[in-house]
Amino acid sequence: MEQNLALYLAFFALAGLTLASALAVVALRNLLHSALALALAFIGVAGLYFLLQAEFLAVVQILLYVGAVTILIVFAIMLTRRLMQQQLFQFTGKWWLAAPLALLLMALIGPVVWSTSWLLRPKEAVPANATAALGEKLMTTYALPFEIASVLLLVALVGAIVVAWPQRDRLPVVEELERKVAQARAGWGKGEGNPAGREGSAEDVGGEEQETRKKGQRER
Amino acid sequence: MDLLIQGLNKLLGQVWPDWAVVLLAMVIVITLIFVMAPLTFMLLTWVLRKGIGRFADRMGPNRTGLGRFNKERTRQRWPLWGLLQPIADGVKMFTKEDITPDKGDKWLHRIAPVAAIVPAMLVFAVIPFGKNLLGVDLNVGVVYVVAVSSISTLALLIAGWSSNNKYSLLGAMRTAAQMVSYEVPMALSLVVPVLFAGSLSLNQIVQGQASWLGLRWYIFYFPLGTLAFFTYFISALAEVNHTPFDLPEADSEIVAGYVTEYSGMKFALFFMGEFMNQFLVCAFATVLFLGGWQGPGVQLGGVLGYLFSVFWFFLKTFSLYLVMLWIRGTWPRLRVDQLMNFAWKRLVPITLGNVLVSGVAVIVLSLLKK
Numbered sequence: 001m002e003q004n005l006a007l008y009l010a011f012f013a014l015a016g017l018t019l020a021s022a023l024a025v026v027a028l029r030n031l032l033h034s035a036l037a038l039a040l041a042f043i044g045v046a047g048l049y050f051l052l053q054a055e056f057l058a059v060v061q062i063l064l065y066v067g068a069v070t071i072l073i074v075f076a077i078m079l080t081r082r083l084m085q086q087q088l089f090q091f092t093g094k095w096w097l098a099a100p101l102a103l104l105l106m107a108l109i110g111p112v113v114w115s116t117s118w119l120l121r122p123k124e125a126v127p128a129n130a131t132a133a134l135g136e137k138l139m140t141t142y143a144l145p146f147e148i149a150s151v152l153l154l155v156a157l158v159g160a161i162v163v164a165w166p167q168r169d170r171l172p173v174v175e176e177l178e179r180k181v182a183q184a185r186a187g188w189g190k191g192e193g194n195p196a197g198r199e200g201s202a203e204d205v206g207g208e209e210q211e212t213r214k215k216g217q218r219e220r
Numbered sequence: 221m222d223l224l225i226q227g228l229n230k231l232l233g234q235v236w237p238d239w240a241v242v243l244l245a246m247v248i249v250i251t252l253i254f255v256m257a258p259l260t261f262m263l264l265t266w267v268l269r270k271g272i273g274r275f276a277d278r279m280g281p282n283r284t285g286l287g288r289f290n291k292e293r294t295r296q297r298w299p300l301w302g303l304l305q306p307i308a309d310g311v312k313m314f315t316k317e318d319i320t321p322d323k324g325d326k327w328l329h330r331i332a333p334v335a336a337i338v339p340a341m342l343v344f345a346v347i348p349f350g351k352n353l354l355g356v357d358l359n360v361g362v363v364y365v366v367a368v369s370s371i372s373t374l375a376l377l378i379a380g381w382s383s384n385n386k387y388s389l390l391g392a393m394r395t396a397a398q399m400v401s402y403e404v405p406m407a408l409s410l411v412v413p414v415l416f417a418g419s420l421s422l423n424q425i426v427q428g429q430a431s432w433l434g435l436r437w438y439i440f441y442f443p444l445g446t447l448a449f450f451t452y453f454i455s456a457l458a459e460v461n462h463t464p465f466d467l468p469e470a471d472s473e474i475v476a477g478y479v480t481e482y483s484g485m486k487f488a489l490f491f492m493g494e495f496m497n498q499f500l501v502c503a504f505a506t507v508l509f510l511g512g513w514q515g516p517g518v519q520l521g522g523v524l525g526y527l528f529s530v531f532w533f534f535l536k537t538f539s540l541y542l543v544m545l546w547i548r549g550t551w552p553r554l555r556v557d558q559l560m561n562f563a564w565k566r567l568v569p570i571t572l573g574n575v576l577v578s579g580v581a582v583i584v585l586s587l588l589k590k
Contacts, residue, residue, distance in 0.1 A: 030325075060363065067370025067371060075396070078381060078389070130359070
């Protein structure tokens with residue numbers, strides 16, 4: 001009896017934490033605070049996995065979601081200046097369009113949620129060494145999805161590196177700069193030339209450099 | 221904790237209901253961790269300051285603590301050992317003014333030190349400090365430790381951001397990038413002892429290393445276990461921002477990195493978190509590679525066996541900590557790009573290869589046994 005009560009208490013505490021954090025994600029005005037509330041929601045979900053005796057899934061959830069995905073999101077937010085300088089309003093003016101759609105979605109999902117009999121404990125007994133059983137299933141019955149997931153991750157990794165390859169961003173600017181420097185150097189080498197032209201080209205190069213530096217800083 | 225529940229049941233089983241006994245056991249374990257963790261931190265600061273002093277050919281703190289104060293003005297006037305120095309440091313931290321940057325994010329600035337120290341405390345609960353002396357025997361202890369330690373990276377990012385300081389942010393980003401990069405070889409090199417033991421539970425891993433003269437310790441499973449130990453130690457050094465990977469918080473580099481705007485108790489919390497992480501890394505390496513609490517005298521029954529196991533555990537952990545201290549006192553630090561280069565281009569292929577060969581070796585050995 002006490003075990004059931006403790007179970008209910010734990011479940012409602014964790015569910016409350018998850019729901020409150022999820023609400024905070026969409027309602028907070030500061031984007032960074034939303035990302036941190038998302039991390040809290042992930043921890044709540046990991047707690048629910050612990051309740052369901054899926055320990056490996058729970059720790060992997062913490063490791064991947066809180067330890068990697070959240071950090072990625074926070075990095076992305078911090079490196080995008082525009083997002084941090086203004087407080088984003090989560091409520092736009094188009095609520096007359098959004099509200100019916102949200103109600104429609106709730107009408108679709110609601111009956112499914114209400115009619116399912118959710119369990120607080122797994123129905124069948126979980127094997128003593130659940131992780132070993134999980135590993136075995138991953139390698140035998142579910143080997144294909146496992147391999148496909150690996151290939152997907154590899155594709156994402158290669159894609160990220162290709163997108164972030166430095167040459168693309170710098171190439172036109174660097175080319176132009178090099179061209180101007182070569183022009184200026186050719187002008188100096190000829191010696192006489194008109195001082196106005198030489199100064200012009202030198203200034204031009206200086207101006208270009210400054211512009212490039214400013215552009216580079218803005219990009220960064 | 222199961223041991224504690226059994227003991228308490230014997231004492232109070234007739235009087236108290238079951239759930240109260242479990243609750244009392246949990247409260248006792250939590251109190252123990254809350255008391256032991258700061259005490260370990262204080263001891264480690266003393267060891268650090270005296271040790272680094274000796275490495276630098278000086279004495280370290282010798283104005284406080286035990287010993288006989290010599291009233292004559294001879295050269296041997298201060299033979300004190302500085303054992304009360306950590307307490308003096310604690311008093312100093314408590315009484316310093318607590319500054320929160322004006323334009324920064326005040327709430328994040330307050331939460332960040334707490335978020336940095338909670339993961340360290342959480343890991344204390346699963347490490348076996350002696351024979352069956354651990355808080356919780358999780359089935360997935362190894363992954364739990366890695367997962368929970370990765371939460372502290374987020375705390376550092378928040379700390380750097382909320383300080384509203386360019387150097388803090390830069391330091392925090394570099395630290396976060398370093399920690400995230402070195403988690404990969406760390407987790408991969410932890411797979412090797414798990415393969416050898418066949419279980420993720422820390423207690424089982426320690427019990428799998430029971431042997432005479434310590435020959436079954438996973439560090440001696442040459443060359444896979446040894447390589448895994450070294451790659452784990454190096455990656456763990458980088459995880460806790462220890463020399464030679466302490467660029468993000470080196471004084472000469474970036475002021476103080478993410479803790480620049482922190483003073484008083486908040487800085488003390490960061491400091492404590494860092495030391496506890498260093499201790500936990502040593503303890504984890506001991507459990508996984510050096511046989512944990514195994515050693516002569518552990519097979520004795522009763523209290524003596526437990527005392528021996530605790531003694532061996534702390535001996536091994538502190539020896540590893542002294543090695544870390546040695547490294548800190550003698551090696552220069554890596555530049556940030558050298559650091560990242562080392563992680564991704566050298567450690568990750570080595571650890572991946574190690575996991576592959578270990579897996580094959582375990583399967584081949586189990587087939588040979590049949």
